[in-house]
Amino acid sequence: MKPKVAFFDFSSCEGCQLQIANLEERIIDLIEVVDVVSFREVMKEHSDDYEIAIVEGSIQRPMDELRLKDIRSKAKILVALGACAHTGCVNKLRNEWPVEDVKKEVYGKANISDNPYFDVFQTKALDEVVEVDACIPGCPIDREEFIRIVTALVAGKKPSIPKYPVCVECKKNENICVFDLGKFCLGPVTIAGCNSACPNFSHECEGCRGYLEHAHMDAQKDVLKKYGLSVKQMLERFNIFNYRKEGY
Amino acid sequence: MSQKVDINLHHITRLEGHGNIVVNADNGKIEKIEWQVSEAPRFFEAFVRGKDYDDLAHITSRICGICSIGHTLASLKATEAALGVEISEQTTFLRKLALHAENMQSHILHVGYLVAPDLFKVGSVFPLINTHTDAVLKIIQLHRLANEMSDLICGRTTHPIGLVVGGFTHVPTLAELKVLKSRLISSLDIAGQVAEILVNNAHMFPNFSRETEYIGLTTNNEYALYDGVIGSTDTGEHPVKDYQSIVNEYVVPHSTAKHSKHKRDSYMVGALARFNLNSDKLTPMAKEIAEMFDLKPISFNPFMNNIAQLVEYVHSVEDSIIIIDALLMRGTKTEEPIKIKLKKGRGIGAVEVPRGILFHDYTIDKKGKCIKANCVIPTNQNHGNIQKDMEAMVPTLLDKPKEEIELNLEMLVRAYDPCISCSTHYLKVKFV
Ligand code: SF4
Ligand code: SF4
Ligand code: SF4
Numbered sequence: 001m002k003p004k005v006a007f008f009d010f011s012s013c014e015g016c017q018l019q020i021a022n023l024e025e026r027i028i029d030l031i032e033v034v035d036v037v038s039f040r041e042v043m044k045e046h047s048d049d050y051e052i053a054i055v056e057g058s059i060q061r062p063m064d065e066l067r068l069k070d071i072r073s074k075a076k077i078l079v080a081l082g083a084c085a086h087t088g089c090v091n092k093l094r095n096e097w098p099v100e101d102v103k104k105e106v107y108g109k110a111n112i113s114d115n116p117y118f119d120v121f122q123t124k125a126l127d128e129v130v131e132v133d134a135c136i137p138g139c140p141i142d143r144e145e146f147i148r149i150v151t152a153l154v155a156g157k158k159p160s161i162p163k164y165p166v167c168v169e170c171k172k173n174e175n176i177c178v179f180d181l182g183k184f185c186l187g188p189v190t191i192a193g194c195n196s197a198c199p200n201f202s203h204e205c206e207g208c209r210g211y212l213e214h215a216h217m218d219a220q221k222d223v224l225k226k227y228g229l230s231v232k233q234m235l236e237r238f239n240i241f242n243y244r245k246e247g248y
Numbered sequence: 249m250s251q252k253v254d255i256n257l258h259h260i261t262r263l264e265g266h267g268n269i270v271v272n273a274d275n276g277k278i279e280k281i282e283w284q285v286s287e288a289p290r291f292f293e294a295f296v297r298g299k300d301y302d303d304l305a306h307i308t309s310r311i312c313g314i315c316s317i318g319h320t321l322a323s324l325k326a327t328e329a330a331l332g333v334e335i336s337e338q339t340t341f342l343r344k345l346a347l348h349a350e351n352m353q354s355h356i357l358h359v360g361y362l363v364a365p366d367l368f369k370v371g372s373v374f375p376l377i378n379t380h381t382d383a384v385l386k387i388i389q390l391h392r393l394a395n396e397m398s399d400l401i402c403g404r405t406t407h408p409i410g411l412v413v414g415g416f417t418h419v420p421t422l423a424e425l426k427v428l429k430s431r432l433i434s435s436l437d438i439a440g441q442v443a444e445i446l447v448n449n450a451h452m453f454p455n456f457s458r459e460t461e462y463i464g465l466t467t468n469n470e471y472a473l474y475d476g477v478i479g480s481t482d483t484g485e486h487p488v489k490d491y492q493s494i495v496n497e498y499v500v501p502h503s504t505a506k507h508s509k510h511k512r513d514s515y516m517v518g519a520l521a522r523f524n525l526n527s528d529k530l531t532p533m534a535k536e537i538a539e540m541f542d543l544k545p546i547s548f549n550p551f552m553n554n555i556a557q558l559v560e561y562v563h564s565v566e567d568s569i570i571i572i573d574a575l576l577m578r579g580t581k582t583e584e585p586i587k588i589k590l591k592k593g594r595g596i597g598a599v600e601v602p603r604g605i606l607f608h609d610y611t612i613d614k615k616g617k618c619i620k621a622n623c624v625i626p627t628n629q630n631h632g633n634i635q636k637d638m639e640a641m642v643p644t645l646l647d648k649p650k651e652e653i654e655l656n657l658e659m660l661v662r663a664y665d666p667c668i669s670c671s672t673h674y675l676k677v678k679f680v
Contacts, residue, residue, distance in 0.1 A: 011290055015313020015406040021357060022405055024392040025385070028377055036374070042361060043372030060290075090310045093295040102294035110499035118289060140313065140406045201403035201410045201418040206306065240307060 003154055006038035006050035007081075008071055010057030010064050011091055011123070015140040016082030017041050017056055023143055030147070033154055048074055052153060056081040058091040059124040063116055072130040077153055080126045081146075083139035083241055087210050088125040090139075092243035095122045134159050139208040139241060142194050162192040165212050165220045166205050170196035178204050179227050188220040189234045208241045267666065269638070269657050273646055281642050283635045283661070293621040301327050301590075301616045302413050308608065308623065309407045312667055314357070316407045317350035317398065318601025321474065322608040322623075327413050329595025330612045336583055339415045341571050344474050346401045346408065347599070348564035348571075351473065352394035353405070354602035355519070355557040355564075358665045360387035360442070363554050366659050367449035383445050386438050390561070393435050397568070400424055414586030422576060429572045432565050436533060439562050443537050446558065450541060453551040453663075454656050458640045460548065460633055461511050462521035463494065465600050471522070471529040471563060473600040479525045481546055482511040488598045491607050495624050507632040508624075514632030517604025518664065519556035520547060531566035534559050550637055551663045557602075590616040603627055603667050627666045634664055 009017060021042070023030065037047040053075035059065055072078055083089035094102055099120055103112065112118040126132050136149050145161070152159035162168075166187035170177070173196055178185045186207035187199060198205045212220075224230065235242075252274050272279040292311055296304055305323040309316045321343055328335065335343075361373045364387075368376060377384050395405040400420050403409030410418045420428075465472035466479030478486040478494055486494055495508045509515065523530075524545045527538065538544070541555045594611040604626030611620040637660055645653045 013310050013313040013316070015310070015316060018313045018357075018406055021361065021391070022395055024388050024395070031374060031377075039372075043374065044365075045371045090292075090295075090307050091290060093299075093307070094291050096298070097294060102291040105294040105297075106289065106291050107499055112499070120289065120291075139310065140404075197404055198409050203403070203409050203412070203417045240303065 002033060002035040003052055004037045004047070004050040005034045005052045005054060005150075006047070006071075006075075007036070007041070008038075008053060008055045008057075008067075009040070010055070010068070010084070011060045012057035012082070012084040012089075014041065014056065016084070016136075016138075019140050019143050019146065023147070026147065030150070034150070050074065051076045052079065052150075053077070054079045054081050054150075055085055055126060058084045058088050059126065059129050060091070060120045061116070062119060062121070065124075065129050068126065068129050077133045078126075078130065079149070079153070080132045080135045082141045083137060083208050083210070085126045085132075086135045086137050087242055088123050089208075089241055091123045092125075093240065095243060135161065137161060137191055137209040138194055142197075145193050163212070164192050166190045166192045166194065166196050166199070166209070167220055167223050168192055169194070170199045170205075173200055175199045176202070177223065178202060179223070184237055185223075186234060186237065188223045188229075189231055206240055211235065211242055267661065269654075269661065271638075271642055271653070271657070273642070276646055278642060278646075281635075281638050283631060283638055285631065293623060296610075296618050296621045299618050301331065301588075301610075301612050301618065304610065304618055304621075305411065305413070306407070311623065311625070313406050314354050314667055315350065315601040315603065315606070317346050317402060317411075318599050318606055319608070319623075320408050320411050321347060322597040322599040322601075322606045323610075324411060324413055325597025325599065326595045326608040326610045327597075327612070329597060330593040330610055331413075331588055331591060331595070331616075332593065333414050333586055333588060335415060335586070338419070338575070338578075338580060338583065340474070341575055342401055342416055342419065343411070345568055345571055346398065346411065347473055347601075348568045349394050349397035349401060351564045351602050352561050353391060353398065354665075355561045356387060356390045356394060358602075359446070359554055359557050359561075360384075360391065362665075363662060364446070366655070366662070367446065367452045369452075380445075383442065386442050389438055390435055390442065393431055397428060397432075400428060412585075414588060415583055419580045419582055422580060425572050425575055425580070429569055429576075432569050432572075436562065436565055439558075439565065440533070440537075443540060443558060443562075447540055450555070453549075453554070454641075454659065455549075456551065456637075456641055456644075456660075457548040458550075458637055460636070461515035462524040462546070463510065463515050463517050463629070464521040464525050464605050465598060466525050471526050471531075471567070473522075476598075476600075478598070478605070480510065480515075481521075481524055488596055488607075491596060491598065491609075491624065495607070495629060497624065497628070507635075508629040509632055514636045515629065516550065516553075516633045516664075517626045517629045518553055519560050519602070520550070520553040521604060522600060523547070523556040523559060530559065531563050531570075533566055534563035537562050550633075550660060553663050553665065557665070590614060594620075601626060603665055604629060625667075627664070630664050630666065634661060634666070 053071045080086045149159040169192045183204040185204040187205040190207045191209040191212045268284040270282040305320045308323045309320045398405045410416045462481040465476035467476035527545045538559045592614045596609045607624040609622040
């Protein structure tokens, strides 16, 4: 029997789900190995009977929290799909402001207080609400990594993501380091796995895949040393994708 | 007409974001028809305050994964207008290619993966893989090409990397553009075949029309996508700076997305609006596709938006070939980044994205930080029109079985290709 997989989304841009459509012909291979029982964006059918729940988006409201807990209770394995689910992504930038302030800024004087749809709290990543078994990082996710992680889960294995920084991939790709172009790159402290997508385009890494917790790789030390930077300085630099991450 | 109809479709499928349809009728008397948007609001305009001018595009790109190139371009145009930055001709050409790639990707995804299942009476594209393998593979081929075009121009298919204030961090080589051109040329044949398949099933679209206003960018020299002035089928042309008096956003109690109205109770934006305003400027094969489906301006049938998307797909391919030819003639080079002098200012960027006209409006302080932002998203402009269409359509359906009413209403919502995840929003608020 093929494992039953269901996709769910919360606050997000749906760009990570789009990467699944962007697998093109390989979607066909995917549905050979899993049975997709729910995927609101692309199918009408829905079933509550699933083993693997793949969840995109951040949690912003009590009603979302309940829905996520319900998904958790039905799923054997819960996977966080993309940065919104994994770190809270840009949605967490809202946490710089009190909830009442952002409501007023966006909806003005409209009377929205009775409407539960507007009942937001400070943005949370999935693991602040339920236990998460695996993460597929990135904004958006990397399609190859998605296949790799889902294949591992289907085979009953524990999936893993790289434990080295983007710099390692970037050096392998023989890019000119963007520090030499006068830009400030988060590659040294960011989890690899995107094949250094941004530096490949002479753009600084913005850390969308999340901070690398164990900062011990040589490539990382090299770059930091070369440009006279500390990990702390790096972390202070940018919080677009990692708002007030612990240790920050 | 003596039945009781209670429809409560929660989280309509095969669309981006969360929306519900509620209809209550008793004995032919309609008590309630509501198009509700339940998506959690995301407050982008509130949290970009205080952010640096050169981070705005990468943050606001995350409003929508499907229109991330469009949001990036509207954001860059607004920022550049606020700071008085002029971009090069090469940048303009490449931005137009990026926008075409997104238009192609989004339209073929919608028509091929999300709408086609209705025409073949199935719940998703998955069963079609077995029953209509060849057609599905053709659609995938077109979708893949659009995505690979984004990869080449933007560095990625979703959330473009290389598009920055003033230009590009990386430009394609002439050799890469030549390969892209030949692939685009051969895709036109495939697009024609896809159109043939769809034309045989187009009778599945409900035959429904309702007069309304259509709004979109318009310009004299081309089918407006990247730039233009605001055009209306009711009131003619308006400068972009007057956009707030066109969109008139207001909040309704049952929805987290704002609604809009201009001359009438509601208006429509998107491929059909652009077609109704600018069809004479379409490329030749795009015009042929429109004829094939008997699509003529002004079409008041919202279901024809699906067909207008197919027409635009072909237009985007043909126009991209013209742009690539121009780039091949003049060459491409990595340009020096434009020197930016920080100053206080306000700028508005208007771009046509797959679902319609999009505005970003920023005020930037003298240190280059954003202090006020407003983004008016196409789908929000369409919500009012969806509601009015439902009100006109439901009475014609009341004697039909419940499933058929539901299917018709779902197809109606889907025809607008709503992208509800963009619920973000600030503007003058009115009460209804
Ligand atoms: S992680 Fe990024 S691409 Fe994925 S859903 Fe969130 S905003 Fe979109
Ligand atoms: S700092 Fe950035 S550009 Fe430099 S090597 Fe590391 S990832 Fe590449
Ligand atoms: S280079 Fe950095 S910002 Fe770019 S995709 Fe990779 S992790 Fe994300």
